[in-house]
Amino acid sequence: MLPIEWEVLLLGCLTATACGIVGGLALLRKQALMGDALGHSLLAGIGAGFWLLGSSRSPWLFPCAVASGLFAIMLVEFLAKQLGGNQATALGLIFPAFFSIGIILISLAPKSAHIDLDRVVTGNLDLAPLDRLMVDGHDYGPRVAWSMALALGFIGFYLAAYWRHLHWILFDPAGAHAMGLKPDRALSILLLLTTCVITLAFETMGTVMVVSLLVAPGATAWLLSRNLTNYLLFTVAVSLGAALTGRFATLAIDASTTAATSCAALALFGTAFLLAPQEGLLARWRASIKIRERLDARLILVHLWHHEIRGDSEIECLASALTHHLNMPEVRLNKALNRLVKDQLAEKNGPLWQTTTAGTLLGRSLVEDDTGSRED
Amino acid sequence: MLPERYPAAPALDVEDVTVVLGDRTVLWDIDAVVPRRTLCAVVGPNGAGKTTFIRAVIGLLQPISGRIRIMGESFAQACRHVAYVPQRSGLDWDFPATVLDVATMGTYTSLPWWRPMGSEQRRRAKAALETVGLSDLASRSIGELSGGQQQRVLLARALAQEPELFLLDEPFQGVDAASEASILATLTSLRDSGRTVIVVHHDLHTVAERFDRAILLNVRKIADGPVSECMTESNLRRTFGARVGFDERNTAPRSMATDA
Amino acid sequence: MPDFAVIAGCALAGILYGLLGSFSLARNQALLGDVLSHAAWPGLVLMLGLTGSRNFAILGIGACLAGMAGMAILDLLGRGSNRLKPDARLALVLSGFFAVGMLLARPVQSIRPGSQGHLQAFLFGQTAALVWSDVMVIALVLALSLVFAASRWRDLTALCFDPVWRQTTPASNMATSPLLDTILVLGIVAGLPVAGVALVSALLVCLPVTARVLTKRFLPGTGLAMLLGGLLGASAPWMVMGLESLAQHFHGDSTLRLPTGPVFVLAGSICAAGALAFRYLARSRAKATGAINHAAN
Numbered sequence: 001m002l003p004i005e006w007e008v009l010l011l012g013c014l015t016a017t018a019c020g021i022v023g024g025l026a027l028l029r030k031q032a033l034m035g036d037a038l039g040h041s042l043l044a045g046i047g048a049g050f051w052l053l054g055s056s057r058s059p060w061l062f063p064c065a066v067a068s069g070l071f072a073i074m075l076v077e078f079l080a081k082q083l084g085g086n087q088a089t090a091l092g093l094i095f096p097a098f099f100s101i102g103i104i105l106i107s108l109a110p111k112s113a114h115i116d117l118d119r120v121v122t123g124n125l126d127l128a129p130l131d132r133l134m135v136d137g138h139d140y141g142p143r144v145a146w147s148m149a150l151a152l153g154f155i156g157f158y159l160a161a162y163w164r165h166l167h168w169i170l171f172d173p174a175g176a177h178a179m180g181l182k183p184d185r186a187l188s189i190l191l192l193l194t195t196c197v198i199t200l201a202f203e204t205m206g207t208v209m210v211v212s213l214l215v216a217p218g219a220t221a222w223l224l225s226r227n228l229t230n231y232l233l234f235t236v237a238v239s240l241g242a243a244l245t246g247r248f249a250t251l252a253i254d255a256s257t258t259a260a261t262s263c264a265a266l267a268l269f270g271t272a273f274l275l276a277p278q279e280g281l282l283a284r285w286r287a288s289i290k291i292r293e294r295l296d297a298r299l300i301l302v303h304l305w306h307h308e309i310r311g312d313s314e315i316e317c318l319a320s321a322l323t324h325h326l327n328m329p330e331v332r333l334n335k336a337l338n339r340l341v342k343d344q345l346a347e348k349n350g351p352l353w354q355t356t357t358a359g360t361l362l363g364r365s366l367v368e369d370d371t372g373s374r375e376d
Numbered sequence: 377m378l379p380e381r382y383p384a385a386p387a388l389d390v391e392d393v394t395v396v397l398g399d400r401t402v403l404w405d406i407d408a409v410v411p412r413r414t415l416c417a418v419v420g421p422n423g424a425g426k427t428t429f430i431r432a433v434i435g436l437l438q439p440i441s442g443r444i445r446i447m448g449e450s451f452a453q454a455c456r457h458v459a460y461v462p463q464r465s466g467l468d469w470d471f472p473a474t475v476l477d478v479a480t481m482g483t484y485t486s487l488p489w490w491r492p493m494g495s496e497q498r499r500r501a502k503a504a505l506e507t508v509g510l511s512d513l514a515s516r517s518i519g520e521l522s523g524g525q526q527q528r529v530l531l532a533r534a535l536a537q538e539p540e541l542f543l544l545d546e547p548f549q550g551v552d553a554a555s556e557a558s559i560l561a562t563l564t565s566l567r568d569s570g571r572t573v574i575v576v577h578h579d580l581h582t583v584a585e586r587f588d589r590a591i592l593l594n595v596r597k598i599a600d601g602p603v604s605e606c607m608t609e610s611n612l613r614r615t616f617g618a619r620v621g622f623d624e625r626n627t628a629p630r631s632m633a634t635d636a
Numbered sequence: 637m638p639d640f641a642v643i644a645g646c647a648l649a650g651i652l653y654g655l656l657g658s659f660s661l662a663r664n665q666a667l668l669g670d671v672l673s674h675a676a677w678p679g680l681v682l683m684l685g686l687t688g689s690r691n692f693a694i695l696g697i698g699a700c701l702a703g704m705a706g707m708a709i710l711d712l713l714g715r716g717s718n719r720l721k722p723d724a725r726l727a728l729v730l731s732g733f734f735a736v737g738m739l740l741a742r743p744v745q746s747i748r749p750g751s752q753g754h755l756q757a758f759l760f761g762q763t764a765a766l767v768w769s770d771v772m773v774i775a776l777v778l779a780l781s782l783v784f785a786a787s788r789w790r791d792l793t794a795l796c797f798d799p800v801w802r803q804t805t806p807a808s809n810m811a812t813s814p815l816l817d818t819i820l821v822l823g824i825v826a827g828l829p830v831a832g833v834a835l836v837s838a839l840l841v842c843l844p845v846t847a848r849v850l851t852k853r854f855l856p857g858t859g860l861a862m863l864l865g866g867l868l869g870a871s872a873p874w875m876v877m878g879l880e881s882l883a884q885h886f887h888g889d890s891t892l893r894l895p896t897g898p899v900f901v902l903a904g905s906i907c908a909a910g911a912l913a914f915r916y917l918a919r920s921r922a923k924a925t926g927a928i929n930h931a932a933n
Contacts, residue, residue: 096838097905100898212731262735
């Protein structure tokens, strides 16, 4: 039997991993906001379940919630078609309506079945293990942990079953269809799994913060990896990292574990956003300075070469007039010219700048390599 | 409308312009001049940077080198004499507006904010719709228009601006033949009345028949000038035929091209 | 009978959201409001912790600053990496700011005992907590938005329909777009006591969608959205009261309290659904008669 602190940690890890994987797959399909919509919509099912079943503990609440989530998604797709493909507006219309219905029903339910309204939005990871799985009077641990582990098992099974075709199904459903796969079925199962995971995470993470567990691990992995296997591995690693960091942070400060886990996931994302080796802000900023310097040198080279073949280099390539013609500050121009001289691509010949033989070849190849090979 | 400061300057003067998007050079060192009272086509294959060229001219993109003069002035100074007609596909045609509303937008520029729309503005908008042949549809929702009609509404908006220079980005894309003929006729009569019209276009046939001048672009400028001079077979092959320069290119030292 | 302050506050908020929502819908930013309302949350919590004030005018300053920070980070994420898609950026900022607010909530509640209920009121909106000073804040922001919209109407129309073309015209004003964003943040924050963090932004969608379905021009559409918002807002407190007494009647519990936000939003959504259904039916009928005419010809 684990002490309750460890149960909270275990539950956090299971929830974060399950959310991270399904959310990561949704992110690949550009449906990051679907999780937000699902989390809000399933409340209508829970509210209706309260009234129908008269209890907040009935196991039948779960299918009610899943059904209302799936129904909301179907409505969103129908409405998006009506609105001329505007999915954002459809989302913004449907999920608050479902959420409102849920809140009204829960607020008006008899006190005996009452749950705290703000727990709906905020979740509570610390209290979730109080709900035990009891069989024949024997305590088997937190109920949510078992259900979440089961869901994780299903996800693993799903990934194993579809692994070879996952690329096709996620990135090119039409192509997958042409190959004789059944992408619609695969994506429907994925949607069902996602809804189940979000419904299970609802109690621990609430409707809003579950979104960071769904999106942040995937978004972090997105910045760090370039293929699907790595992407999923990174996603799981970030999810686990967030759960661990969040739990241990709350040992130091008095705060909600849910919020801490959620913040940790985002902090990991923020770190990757700034420091990722290729996609990070810092790396891109550094690369852009280097590229800009190289570009300056190249554009001067192309300018010299252009006017040499056109035969008006006496006007255009005058050392004193270059800064005017190119409309470029003197400092940048001189830096680029020094670079060209160092690379032996251009040289100063009296008052004129000229390309060397190597410079002529490079200038031409630069321009002609680009010709026709670029998109607008 | 303010008088122009340099009546003798060409409508468009582009000098050594290089445009970079991200880390790709989209336009290399472009020089081009478009004199006034001409109908000029910007021609090139997909991905040649035609749209980028227009966007640089109207100041939506900042070139990393070179300068662009419109009637002798920078775009910010000259913008009251310029009308830009964007690509039809970039707009949200579900926007709640009527055909007349869009045409009236062209006259916004001539009024300070506290003055309500006067009869002068309404007259200008209606006249512009008349010119493009949409008077009957003035109170129609823009969402109900066909592609060609949408393009004509945008042209009417530009007409209502009463500019000296028109810049049109792919106005014939997805447009029916009747609309295309009507738009071309409007543009020709604008040229005849002393305006300058620059059109991004890719149908070589209409360019050769109806336009005065052309700028052939493919990342760099291939040629510019009167249609009869610059639309030669060799220039066109250099613009459109990617294979033409192939042998030459292979002789260029690869290593230097990549790591200089 | 609901308090007059409550009716006035809800009606003014409805008018405000009709106006602001018309712009955000026309700019295809239906979900931006949702992100901004959640982004305002940590500012509210932090301000409550720092000042201990219950005055919404003071808490609102923190919320506005946090909302602006949310907007700035959204922008930074967009510039920083083109691998992150817009929906992912929205989701990250939305949940991230809210999580930070929740992380601060417990420490703040321990420094400022008794603040828990006050914070809760901002989650879903609480008419019982709405006082005249809150109404004044809403009225002030509404007045500001109306002046802004009236003085820049033409520029705003151009900005919503064709922002690229607008930039090429001399009449465009560089400040219009950032000012509109700022006013959106102010409006969202001002409405928090009425509809709460979770639902305030829904009003930015359902009111203008209804109006857009029923009108074909921008100015009348905006007017209709404002009118609808005002009417629904004024009747929302009555609906809350009616539903509360209905529930009491059901199970005899007189301590039930229903938040206003969901009722207001649900009423707005029903209007939008009605309008959309009306259009759908009208269109399919037109299609059917069109087919018959076609067959007859």
